Amino acid sequence: MVAVLSISTSCTGSQPGGDTRQSDGDTVAGKAAAAKVLAVLEAFSLCQGEVGVAELARKAGLPKTTTHRMLGFLCDEGFVKTAAGRYELTVKVAGLSSSGTDVEPGVYDRVLPYLTDLHETVKHPVLLVVRAGGVARVVKRVCGSRTAGFATHLGDTLPLHCTAAGKLLLAHAWTQEEQDLELHRYTEFTITDRGRLRREVVSAQASGIAADINEWRLGVTSLAVALRDSGAAPPVVITVVGPSVRFDVRAVAPQLRRLAHHAALGMRDSQLRSVAT
Incomplete structure (x- = not known):
């Protein structure tokens, strides 16, 4: 992490013959700051x-003032962004690691032309x-100048239980971890009943498509399909999102399915050509 690197640099910069006690004190303070x-x-x-x-302070086990100070540092470094007193991680965090997704980075670039066509x-x-x-986590976003503000406002992370993409991802692997998932209420339409969520996940598994209408954000509808789904590979999900008043689910669904099918075929052909050469 940047925090650890910058702290360790300041802790090891003492000159030979300097005050060892001061250096030790800096090291301890640096480790404490990094831990926070x-x-x-x-x-x-x-x-x-x-x-x-x-x-966040409650989950981290830190005082609110300390948590706020750490958040300020993370915002300055671009790992966290804030709006209206709320915080979320940015895609920069995903760039440090795969975040457990095991999805090869090349997938994103290969599918981008298909996302553009769909948009x-x-x-x-x-x-x-x-x-x-x-x-x-949103890893690619394609939108026009008129919808850029709307898409950006959605942020880089989406909850699992009340978004189309999240439900489809849950459908890939429903484990005990999902059984214990916190069902936070965002709107009056948010699913907070575990039995109902399970039925939604089963439906997504059967149909290969998931939707949410006003469940996460009032006035926002999304529809999602998995680009690929197997027992071994984690799914990559394509989601169309827009204002509920202008989002025709029945019209978008077949186009989304068709696009995902063509994208999967195109990527498979690309991989086969790569192997052949």
Whole structure:
């Protein structure tokens, strides 16, 4: 992490013959600061989507003032962003590691032309989403100038239980971890009943498509299909999202399915050509 690197540099910069006690004190202080930064980052994995300082402090086991100071550092470094007093991780965190997704980076670039085609057809933002622990993470976003603000406002992470992409990701592997998933209420339409969520997941497994209408954000509808889904490979999900008043689910669904099918075939052909050469 940047925090650890910058701290360790300041701790090892003493000159020969300097005050060893001062150097030891700096090392201890540096380790303590690094531990607090890491505790805040780990707290995000226990939360879903945007989260407030109080909840992060509680999860991290730190005072609110300390948590707020660590968040300020993380925001300055680009690992966290904030709006209206809420915080969330940025895609920069995903760039440090695969976040447990095991999805090869080349997939994102190969599927980008297909996302662009879909956006030009449906005129709504199109997102490429993967699982990252307890949330869904947006790794690619395709939108026009008129919808850029809307797409950006959605953020880089999505909750699993009340978004189309999240439900599809849950459908890939329903484990005990999912049984214990916190079903936070975002709107009056958010699924907070575990039995109902399980039925939604089963439906997504059977149909290969998932939807949410006003469940995560009032006035926002999303539809998602998996680009690929097997017992071994984690799914990469394509999501179309837009204002509910202008989102025709029945019209978008067949186009989304068709696009995912063509994208999967195109990527498979690309891989076969790569092997052949």
